[in-house]
Amino acid sequence: MKNVKCCKCVKCDKEYEACANITTCECGGILDVIYDYDYIKTIFNKEVLKNREDQTMWRYRELLPIEADTIPKGLRVGNSPIYKTDKIAKMLNIKELYIKDDGINPTSSLKDRASAMAVTKAIEAGYDTIACSSTGNAASSLAGNAAAAGLKTYIFVPSRAPKGKVAQLLMFGSNLTSVLGSYEETFDLSKKAIEKYGWYNRNAAINPYLSEGKKTVALEICEQLQFEAPDFVCVSVGDGCTIAGVYKGFYDMYNVGLIEKIPRLISVQAEGCCPINTAVLSNKDWTPQEENTYADSIAVGVPRNADKAIKAIKDSNGIAVNVTDDEIRSAQRFLAKECGVFGEPAGVTATAGLIKLCNKNAIPHDATVVSIVTGNGLKDIESAIENCNEPVRCKNSLPEFEAAMKEHNIIVK
Numbered sequence: 001m002k003n004v005k006c007c008k009c010v011k012c013d014k015e016y017e018a019c020a021n022i023t024t025c026e027c028g029g030i031l032d033v034i035y036d037y038d039y040i041k042t043i044f045n046k047e048v049l050k051n052r053e054d055q056t057m058w059r060y061r062e063l064l065p066i067e068a069d070t071i072p073k074g075l076r077v078g079n080s081p082i083y084k085t086d087k088i089a090k091m092l093n094i095k096e097l098y099i100k101d102d103g104i105n106p107t108s109s110l111k112d113r114a115s116a117m118a119v120t121k122a123i124e125a126g127y128d129t130i131a132c133s134s135t136g137n138a139a140s141s142l143a144g145n146a147a148a149a150g151l152k153t154y155i156f157v158p159s160r161a162p163k164g165k166v167a168q169l170l171m172f173g174s175n176l177t178s179v180l181g182s183y184e185e186t187f188d189l190s191k192k193a194i195e196k197y198g199w200y201n202r203n204a205a206i207n208p209y210l211s212e213g214k215k216t217v218a219l220e221i222c223e224q225l226q227f228e229a230p231d232f233v234c235v236s237v238g239d240g241c242t243i244a245g246v247y248k249g250f251y252d253m254y255n256v257g258l259i260e261k262i263p264r265l266i267s268v269q270a271e272g273c274c275p276i277n278t279a280v281l282s283n284k285d286w287t288p289q290e291e292n293t294y295a296d297s298i299a300v301g302v303p304r305n306a307d308k309a310i311k312a313i314k315d316s317n318g319i320a321v322n323v324t325d326d327e328i329r330s331a332q333r334f335l336a337k338e339c340g341v342f343g344e345p346a347g348v349t350a351t352a353g354l355i356k357l358c359n360k361n362a363i364p365h366d367a368t369v370v371s372i373v374t375g376n377g378l379k380d381i382e383s384a385i386e387n388c389n390e391p392v393r394c395k396n397s398l399p400e401f402e403a404a405m406k407e408h409n410i411i412v413k
């Protein structure tokens with residue numbers, strides 16, 4: 001890989017050759033992929049992008065850690081829509097708001113960006129089996145992307161994983177284990193099994209290439225906004241791999257000279273599980289917390305990417321904000337009703353944080369903000385239905401319909 005210099009430990013700065021199956025540093029620290037921006041500038045610019053036919057995440061391949069001759073196999077990941085919503089911007093009293101809907105990816109979450117990368121690296125390294133533990137989305141996306149590329153999967157999810165995600169896993173034919181325990185215990189079992197059987201490891205943080213896949217969401221945002229970086233980008237945070245990736249994407253774009261500033265990141269966690277934000281707000285090291293939120297995808301009490309995430313928030317002069325489950329529920333209905341984007345609970349947590357900050361006047365009124373919706377609402381229909389009013393019920397009779405409407409105080413005209 002001519003564009004990649006090495007993988008470097010975020011704790012002790014030790015450098016490693018960027019081989020396809022590299023994991024963590026010998027000191028236990030996680031690795032970051034270091035690029036040769038001087039070289040990349042000679043092969044990558046706005047003109048190259050403009051003439052590129054590939055509409056998937058691989059259109060940014062000069063900024064991605066894959067071999068020059070690799071042809072990624074699998075699903076069509078990336079190129080998710082970004083919606084400008086003047087109505088919500090006005091309600092929140094900010095200049096511009098964009099909703100980046102990553103729930104439209106093939107398995108309906110942003111995790112597809114990381115899974116497509118993991119599958120590509122596993123094939124580069126000659127593996128035929130790939131494994132991970134996950135709160136649900138990384139698992140279902142790995143299962144789908146691996147099925148498309150012809151790899152076998154072993155997957156571990158906590159037994160609390162919502163049915164929609166389990167349905168995906170079963171359909172994609174993964175060897176699925178539902179672990180009777182927390183996410184932390186799920187991770188631990190996957191680690192032991194991966195060590196024993198030698199499968200390719202798609203666990204976030206252990207595998208430094210995952211946040212490189214996830215960063216393509218930020219690369220797309222730059223291109224979709226004509227290389228005018230927004231002032232703020234809101235991200236739901238669990239393990240921390242996503243927000244680290246978002247930072248990395250903007251950092252890359254800045255370093256190849258395509259944007260003039262790196263946006264300030266808004267890190268949003270659930271009050272019931274917020275180890276990363278607690279560390280940022282208290283300026284201390286992170287410590288484990290319980291996993292007490294219904295936003296299951298971000299209920300990560302022991303985040304494995306905390307170091308990268310905390311650095312991303314601080315380096316971007318970011319903001320950390322926690323929201324309650326009720327604020328998440330309310331944001332879920334709000335986003336669906338006001339702009340037609342139906343996110344899962346963790347998917348709308350970023351927007352819940354933005355609403356909270358705007359209500360506290362903590363965001364300048366001339367700000368341009370992007371809020372990323374990280375997962376689709378159909379992943380967890382049980383919690384979505386609980387979050388809404390019952391439908392009006394009636395038989396095939398117009399008078400009965402009108403009576404029912406009246407009973408629900410709905411004016412029909």
Ligand SMILES: *Cc1c(COP(=O)(O)O)cnc(C)c1O
Nearest residue numbers: 137238239240241242297374375
């Ligand atoms: C995984 C996930 C996140 C958070 O990403 P992390 O890398 O765990 O911080 C947010 N939203 C959804 C829907 C997710 O699946």
Ligand SMILES: [Zn+2]
Nearest residue numbers: 009012025027
């Ligand atoms: Zn190290």
